[in-house]
Amino acid sequence: MSLPIVAIVGRPNVGKSTLVNRLTGEMASIVHDQPGVTRDRTYRPAFWQDREFVVVDTGGLVFGDDSEFLPLIRQQAIVALNEAKVAIFMVDGQIGPTALDLEIAAWLRQQPVPILLAVNKCESPQQGLAQAAEFWQLGLGEPYPISSIHGSGTGELLDQLLDYIPPTDPEITTDEIRVAIAGRPNVGKSSLLNAFLGAERAIVSPISGTTRDAIDTVVERDGQTYRLIDTAGIRRRKSVDYGPEMFGVHRAFQAIHRADVVLFILDALEDITEQDQRLAGHIAEQGRACVLVVNKWDAVEKDTYTINDYRHRVYQRLNFVDWAEAIFVSALTGQRVNKVFDFVNQAVEQHRRRVSTAVVNEVVQDAVNGHSPPATRQGRQGKVYYATQVSTQPPTMAIFVNDTKLFKDNYRRYLEKQFREQLGFKGTPIRLLWRGKKPRHGVPE
Structure with a gap:
């Protein structure tokens, strides 16, 4: 990314995603009381005065616990810090300094990135200074009292941020193609994204529901800029409980709506399901271009007729998008992954085509x-x-x-x-x- 990056880190439930939404001016990150809602790092554009930058939301940091996704969340936070010009370390002013805050602060002091300390949940201006003063003990310099919900104190924090963000240089922007990566849980959406990038950009796990936010990644290939949007796996509505997963599914549908083309990921080892059909209908209803990406093709036993039989079955079951091209890939081995961009370009060209x-x-x-x-x-x-x-x-x-x-x-x-x-x-x-x-x-x- 050409714009400077600002990483927001902290332990779970201190309000990091709320601050991201405040700085970016949109409900970009899912906010929920349950710890661990944010897992991947999510990138959102923001600006303050004459400076433009990218805010990176990260998962809540927990040390000394390697259960479930916690090691992967730490890995994502480290990557975000390595990319960042400056980091904002968020703490909870209502609770005060915790042992985990002290542990994270000691770790951050070893990182090669400037740190600004934001003391969140200081809704009262009178009490905010006293609440913030307790965090001098972290050894990270002046603590800034803020309220992510109400916005108080964020201006002062951003003023300090400008010391690390250079003025935005005018530059020629290319025509960006927005690509949503969508499908049911566990079909390999995040693995495919990582195969595109050649890096562990999104957390990959066999546990369904790993990705919850719609994650934007900007890449350039052969002079063309693509915005890749990884989305949460879309399950049947009755299977989705109220809370983070429901919000994630809603974000996935929003991602489809703002995309130029949808990479509809299918699992070659599973039959086409009713939920696949619903998703195909939604893509067509939204008027999005589409490429059918059949993943895990390396694991299929094949003969001369396998690919034609599978293609016929896919188009028969997904008649809503029988106009979409199909490509058979393996995110695991990289088989034909690079050719997906050719299919994207062709679909977008037809999507934008005008006939006399x-x-x-x-x-x-x-x-x-x-x-x-x-x-x-x-x-x-x-x-x-x-x-x-x-x-x-x-x-x-x-x-x-x-x-x-x-x-x-x-x-x-x-x-x-x-x-x-x-x-x-x-x-x-x-x-x-x-x-x-x-x-x-x-x-x-």
């Missing part, structure tokens, strides 16, 4: 000549006057006809099929808007 009105009408005319619109028993027949593309992302065609009621679903699907056969649009949904002729003097045409 003359070509659109030529396709429609050929379709009508090949198969006339059906007529009613009363002899009224559908007529297509003309068509034009009205927008992209996804490509959207307006079809002007005499009466939209005369064009049933079968004929509408037929016309969409003709657009795909004649114009391609592989990798993107297309939308047809049917527009009827306005009645004259209140009498329908």
